Amino acid sequence: MWRQASMKEAPKYEIVADHLRQQILEKEFTINEQLPQENAIADAYNVSRITVRKALDILVDENLIYRIQGSGTFVKDNQPHETGAKEESLEIFDFSKFKVKLLNFAVDKPNSDIMDQLNVTAFDFTYEIERLILDEDDEVVAFQKIYMPAKVIQGMRMDVLKGSIYEFLTEDQGLVLGSAIRTLSSEIANDNTVKIMNLKAAEPLLTMEQRSFLENGQIFEYVYNYIRPSKFSLHESINLTD
Structure with a gap:
């Protein structure tokens, strides 16, 4: 019997990558959700673990997923409406103009909110940092709460926390910073914030959440900033010609 010749079938790893990509883009997996283990994916598609690894490598290159050594593979925060920041713009404050007063530095188990933000478990440890940003007159400009996964x-050294942490990460740790997602909002300072920031009375604050990623997509930082807009303004240059 004559049969029409068929086109050459795509490699199995591309088929697996296509299926996983579709699931991610259709949001069957949520942001920071862990993908099934390689063995489970291999069983589901009846392929080898080597094939699964090649499929996952494709999705890592496409910035759809990221790996955490010893933990697994996770869906990257890559929504099209959120803009990745370049490494040089991860820093909010210019520490040649502002000073830091360190309030707290601890290594502890994360609470449930920080576990979600950093994609860590109750068995992991996180650095917990609280610091004030001061101007040249020692007026409080902002209050920062910073969390980083110790793994x-x-x-991390205490002296590093009195300036740019990103310099330490790149120059001492050799890490390659990739992007950040910032969420801006506002709130009135509560009694606790008034006390910490040494405010005379409750005043409106600009709040900025920042989640920062290494170049490979791994989350390395969650920061919550309370900024006094009367003491600090944000300026960004936008170039549409690049």
Whole structure:
């Protein structure tokens, strides 16, 4: 019997990558959700683990997923309406113009909210940092609460926290910073914030959440900033010609 010749079938790893990509783009997996283990994916598609790894490598290159050594593979925060920031713009404050007063530095188990933000478990440890940003007159400009996973950032030193942490990460740790997602809002300072920031009375604050990623997509930081708009303004240059 004559049969029409068929086109050459795509490699199995491309087929697996296509299926996983579709699931991610159709939001069958949520942001930061862990994908099934390689063995489970291999069983589901009746392929080898080597094939699964090649499929996942494709999705890593496409910035759809990221790996955390010893933990697994996770869906990257890559929504099209959110803009990745370049490494040089991850920093909010210019520490040649502002000073830091360190209030707290601890290594502790994360609460449920920080676990979600950093994609860590109750068995992991996180650096918990609280610091004030001061102007040249020692007026409080902002209050920062910073959280970093200890399994990603190792050997954090207290002296580093009195300036740019990103310099330490790139120059001392050799990490390659990739992008950040910022969420801006506002609120009236509560009693606790008034006390910490040494405010005379409750005043409106600009709040900025920032989740920062390494170049490979791994989350390395969650920061919550309380900024006094009367003392600090944000300026960004936008170039549409690049």
